Amino acid sequence: MNAWQIAESCRSGDTTPLEVARSCLNRIRESESVTRAFLQVFDPALLARAEALTREGPPAEGRGLLFGVPVAVKDNISVAGHALTCGSRVLEGYQPAYHATAVQRILDEGAVIVGKTNLDEFAMGSSTEHSAFGATRNPRDVTRSPGGSSGGSAAAVGSGAVPLALGSDTGGSIRQPASLCGIVGFKPTYGAVSRYGLVAFASSLDQIGPMARSARDAALLFEVMTGWDPMDSTSLRDVVHEPFQGDIEGLKIGVPGEYFKDPIEASVRERVETSIDRFTRAGARLVKISLPHTKYAVPAYYLTATSEASSNLARYDGVRYGALGRNFGPEVKRRIMLGTFSLSSGYYDAYYAKAAKVRRLIRSEFEEAFRKVDLIAGPTSPVRAFKLGEKTNDPVAMYRCDSLTTPASLAGLPGISVPCGGEGLPVGLQLLGPPLRDGLVLRAARAFEGMKDGV
Amino acid sequence: MHKHMISKETVRNAAHLAGIRIHDSEVERYRAELERILDYFRILDEIDTEGIEAARHAVDGTFREDEIRPGLPCTSLHLEQGFFRVPRGRE
Numbered sequence: 060m061n062a063w064q065i066a067e068s069c070r071s072g073d074t075t076p077l078e079v080a081r082s083c084l085n086r087i088r089e090s091e092s093v094t095r096a097f098l099q100v101f102d103p104a105l106l107a108r109a110e111a112l113t114r115e116g117p118p119a120e121g122r123g124l125l126f127g128v129p130v131a132v133k134d135n136i137s138v139a140g141h142a143l144t145c146g147s148r149v150l151e152g153y154q155p156a157y158h159a160t161a162v163q164r165i166l167d168e169g170a171v172i173v174g175k176t177n178l179d180e181f182a183m184g185s186s187t188e189h190s191a192f193g194a195t196r197n198p199r200d201v202t203r204s205p206g207g208s209s210g211g212s213a214a215a216v217g218s219g220a221v222p223l224a225l226g227s228d229t230g231g232s233i234r235q236p237a238s239l240c241g242i243v244g245f246k247p248t249y250g251a252v253s254r255y256g257l258v259a260f261a262s263s264l265d266q267i268g269p270m271a272r273s274a275r276d277a278a279l280l281f282e283v284m285t286g287w288d289p290m291d292s293t294s295l296r297d298v299v300h301e302p303f304q305g306d307i308e309g310l311k312i313g314v315p316g317e318y319f320k321d322p323i324e325a326s327v328r329e330r331v332e333t334s335i336d337r338f339t340r341a342g343a344r345l346v347k348i349s350l351p352h353t354k355y356a357v358p359a360y361y362l363t364a365t366s367e368a369s370s371n372l373a374r375y376d377g378v379r380y381g382a383l384g385r386n387f388g389p390e391v392k393r394r395i396m397l398g399t400f401s402l403s404s405g406y407y408d409a410y411y412a413k414a415a416k417v418r419r420l421i422r423s424e425f426e427e428a429f430r431k432v433d434l435i436a437g438p439t440s441p442v443r444a445f446k447l448g449e450k451t452n453d454p455v456a457m458y459r460c461d462s463l464t465t466p467a468s469l470a471g472l473p474g475i476s477v478p479c480g481g482e483g484l485p486v487g488l489q490l491l492g493p494p495l496r497d498g499l500v501l502r503a504a505r506a507f508e509g510m511k512d513g514v
Numbered sequence: 515m516h517k518h519m520i521s522k523e524t525v526r527n528a529a530h531l532a533g534i535r536i537h538d539s540e541v542e543r544y545r546a547e548l549e550r551i552l553d554y555f556r557i558l559d560e561i562d563t564e565g566i567e568a569a570r571h572a573v574d575g576t577f578r579e580d581e582i583r584p585g586l587p588c589t590s591l592h593l594e595q596g597f598f599r600v601p602r603g604r605e
Contacts (some may be wrong), residue, residue, distance in 0.1 A: 248573075249572035249573055250572075250573060263570060263571045263572060264572065292580075293571075293573075295573070352561070354557065355557065355558055355560075355561060358554065358555035358557060358558050359558065361551075361555070362555065369532055373532070373533065386534075386535065387534060389540075392529075392534055392536060392544070393544065393547060393548070393551075395532045395534055396525065396528040396529055396532060396534070396544065396548065397528075397548060397551060397552075398532075399528045399531050399532040400524065400528045400548070403527075403528070403531065410555075412568060413558055413563060414558070415568035415569055415570050416563035416566040416567070416568050416569075417558055417561060417563065418568075418569040418570075419566050419567055419568060419569035420561065420563070420566060422569055422572075454547055454550070454551055455550055455551060455554050458551070458554075468572075469569075469572070470572060471571075471572025471573050494572075494573060
């Protein structure tokens with residue numbers, strides 16, 4: 060069942076949060092032996108929460124948007140009273156004293172948090188293989204990666220264990236696993252959802268967002284989480300509120316040639332091209348555009364993100380957290396060294412500062428494009444789900460998987476990945492919008508889902 | 515960007531600056547990996563960024579003013595009498 064249907068049924072009394080929670084727990088038990096998506100299941104706390112909601116009954120009219128809906132939370136987002144690991148042994152013994160703002164907001168609407176999902180250590184990776192607690196498997200093929208870093212959340216939704224999950228996206232960590240697991244993943248405009256309570260990886264890029272089985276559910280979760288928060292200094296006050304549904308007639312959709320070039324797999328290209336054509340049947344117009352700096356996004360992103368990470372992760376030096384003696388995994392070490400190097404005297408201008416200038420060019424290029432088109436469409440990931448272990452020894456190959464998600468991250472744009480069908484392993488269609496036009500992106504994604512049914 | 519080789523010393527120095535420990539047996543592996551990564555990043559040299567203003571954020575000018583507010587309760591397992599227990603820094 061979809062999240063909006065569960066909430067509706069629980070509010071009307073057709074079912075109860077406790078019944079929903081029990082059957083969710085059963086599904087998790089079944090799917091966990093296959094996917095290993097969770098690091099922690101809040102059993103029995105989730106049943107106690109669902110029982111309390113059931114006892115209290117449905118909330119007042121207009122509230123309880125997620126009443127009784129089970130939600131999984133990526134384990135780099137704080138839920139008070141439950142251990143937070145970030146997929147790392149460095150944080151062993153850490154228990155947040157407060158909820159992340161996004162978590163508080165979903166609880167306020169009656170959600171039941173069922174547990175914490177696996178991720179690459181400190182969200183650094185594109186496969187969930189860099190977790191200190193072992194890899195998560197793709198529910199569509201257990202020999203393959205679910206993508207990452209929000210691979211646990213993607214697998215939990217993709218396997219049907221939960222209808223909704225929270226993920227975080229720094230360079231594609233919501234959109235890419237959504238694409239590889241055949242679900243919807245939405246990265247909001249930078250600042251549209253508070254980062255308070257999200258463990259910092261790269262602060263100028265990190266963003267919490269929804270993962271769901273439909274664009275409608277993703278929009279519902281986004282609607283609950285978005286809004287200004289005084290606890291996050293980069294939280295936006297002026298997110299444009301526009302309808303999450305409606306027709307897309309007359310919309311101009313830009314199709315950048317660069318998004319269909321190497322390293323894209325031929326089958327992914329064909330599938331996405333066919334899917335984009337469908338928009339014309341709904342009255343949208345396709346416009347060929349060019350984003351020539353696309354191929355520079357991966358290096359600019361990795362220099363920026365690792366530089367920020369080397370500064371952010373310095374807080375785990377053991378002085379305040381007693382973490383000495385424990386150690387980061389190899390990918391985190393690699394990235395901290397890369398960032399430290401690019402910020403160090405003698406290299407700063409050639410690396411970190413250069414990347415910041417390229418970031419400006421990429422931002423400007425998008426601004427220019429959005430003067431001509433309303434949305435941009437292309438693939439989310441150049442490849443379908445890859446075999447576990449296939450790319451772990453080749454960091455450059457792994458980084459290049461992020462070639463189509465990092466450009467929007469650098470520019471802070473809202474972006475969504477929606478499954479676009481076809482045979483075999485899932486392929487994701489990515490839609491990008493101008494900053495603050497989150498509603499438009501969600502509306503187009505929902506329209507796209509509707510078209511699939513109607514064709 | 516200048517073309518240069520990453521030496522083992524560069525790796526040791528970066529690890530030292532970042533306060534992370536790497537074993538001697540790992541140094542060569544990290545050196546080779548960082549060199550491959552930076553070699554790929556060298557495509558940025560193709561772009562002339564002379565006079566381009568750096569963008570360190572996704573959106574400009576969104577920061578709020580700093581105000582001091584009450585702190586948070588703490589639940590670390592390493593808490594002792596209101597203090598954090600940490601390893602000895604000096605013998």
